[in-house]
Amino acid sequence: MKNIFSILKFTLFIVVLFAIIYPMAIFGIAQFAPNKGKGETISVNGKVVGYQKIGQKFDKSNYFWGRPSAVDYNAAGSGGSNKGPSNADYLALVQKRIDTFLIVHPYLKKGAIPSDMVTASGSGLDPNISPEGALIQVKRVATARKLSEDKVKALVETKINKPSLIGTATVNVLELNVALDALK
């Protein structure tokens, strides 16, 4: 019993060390991090329109779209579809996404659609798409906005993050759409 009491006291002290002092120190350093460690936001005219890292839903034809999401981009939660690669219902869903994508983008050949545009991400909040995923949407967005295709394409090109040494090529959908809104 005396032993248990010792361990309880010991536990209390190391709780203070690891669960209070350590996170508080990190919290202190966070005050120097981007947006004081509250998550980087993107603002338009002083109004926050989203978090830079958190994907959001775009389904209007005058915006670039992100990937399918298993949680419908509800950032109060997160998660993937957890569908196995051989699941027949899942494969039917992917087929349906491809068909829908082709209806909305009638100018496309099937082989041009990259897989990230018809598969759900792991978090359901993926902020990025592949550069191919953005480029194939240019014509639709340009038509909807009555802009020249070349102009929109040039904008997309500027928003592609190419890896210099390690990594993948990505396009942040929210940043692209914010820039698109600013395009005259």
Add this chain to the structure above:
Amino acid sequence: MNTELFGVISIFIVSIVLAIPLGRYIAKIYSNDKTLLDPIFNPIEKFIFKISGINATEEMNWKQHLKALLSVNMVWFFLCFFILLFQGSMPLNPDNNPSMSPDLAFNTAISFVVNCNLQHYSGESGVSYLSQMFLMFLQFVSAGVGMAAAAMVFAAMRERTTDKLGNFYNYFIKSCTRILLPLSAVVAVALLFNGTPMTFEGKDAITTLQGDSVEVSRGPAAAFIAIKHIGTNGGGFFGANSAHPLENPTYFSNAVELWAQLIIPFSMIFALGFYLKKRKFSYVIFGVMTVGFLLLVIPTVISELNGNPAIERMGITQATGAMEGKEVRFGPAVTGFWSIATTVISTGSVNSMHDSSMPVSGSMELLAMMVNAFYGGCGVGFLNFYIFIILAVFISGLMVGRTPEFLGKKIEAREVKIAAFIAILHPLLILSGTALASYFAANDTAMGYWFSGNATGWLNNPGHHGFTEMLYEYTSSAANNGSGFEGLGDNNPFWNITTGIVLLLSRFLPIIGPLAIAGLLANKKYIPESAGTLKTDTTIFGVMVFAVIAIIAALSFFPALALGPLAEYFTLK
């Protein structure tokens, strides 16, 4: 694609290179030599031990080590259980998350105490910030316990004939304050400046560019995510774990988190070499582990880069590989690498949804946890490997017709019995759990209290893949890993309680076993090396250990793998 592969290779090499100096540092710590952080932490620790009335200087034998280890774990389990059970009415709960059900609190408390972090809840809605802080405390101490146990085995391997094997509390606190804490702080800061939040504010309500209203979960995540990897715990702050864009915001943060989970398991092996002054022995161990690791990683990365054949047939392009359950910023190469790193090591954090992995990757992930001795978790990875060393020494001894010896100690019936028991325990727990769950699922049994509805209701996928979901859950529990085929509906009494029991047995018995063997061996008479001694620091012995591992893992698990991922592979072809 080349930049992706180059990323993977450079992360792996940097981890190995940095593990050597860190291993030297760890060896110094366990030898009680002076180290860099002594001036800061020595007085703090002395103070804590004095007030608590704990003697951290007396030498303990292996039984005293075990008693101390089990006592602290029991106290932590009950504390955690009560906090989770009543978190809804306790402070630091800005999102007003509810208290846990008793079976979920039981499962969660056990799984954090045993360094598994199975997480049958979602971080955003399942726990308060107070609970997150206590769980983070457990992430430190459960890793510290594993390392302290390994340190005792190190000491037993070094000493000639003794029952004085150092002090548990000393090894434990030093593992926490000299290794885990500083490394976590470095990682946390790196994550902060890559965009991971560290705030005590709750959800943020925003209107999106398109005009939808959305709430965004945040929290004190950076500190949590750092120790989750450094301590090979793997429990996510957010539901999607390291796939979540705030938990793992960039390719670089992903590299940091990978490094963070590899570094201590790597360093512990090198530390052993420095500690025993037998560096060649540690290179042999590291070599065996690395060969095993690469054999698992390479097929995984290839199959993820190749993409899903069923989607290929639909005629779209899979230039970026299999993307279901994956994030664009990581890509399939480093995601495949991560899925094996996190399963060979007992981390269990995920940066993709393993349920959507290709069948080859799924079987490699399973195999990694079934072997559970390539690198392995903080401290316990070496303990698991130690069992295989004992078995290999014994079998080699039989082959040449000599009494087996290991580091100058005779290995006799008692030690081999313990080692064999521990080696068999792992498949026993995994396969009997899976058999039980599959029996219910196959009969679609009405589960009553245990699960609302019939048993097939807990599956998210039909057929072979459904079977793999159940196999994976028990494998992950028995390996104290914590990753999952998360489609499985596991937050219910059936899964919470059965996996809870598996977790408990598969954590403590595989610690007790090696501690007992090491303690018994340390007590034996030292026999000087002679021409007839089996050399344990040679390639031949490495091959021998590898063969023992392959035979035990392959023979016991192959039938289950054939029913699950391998069958799925052939149906998908």
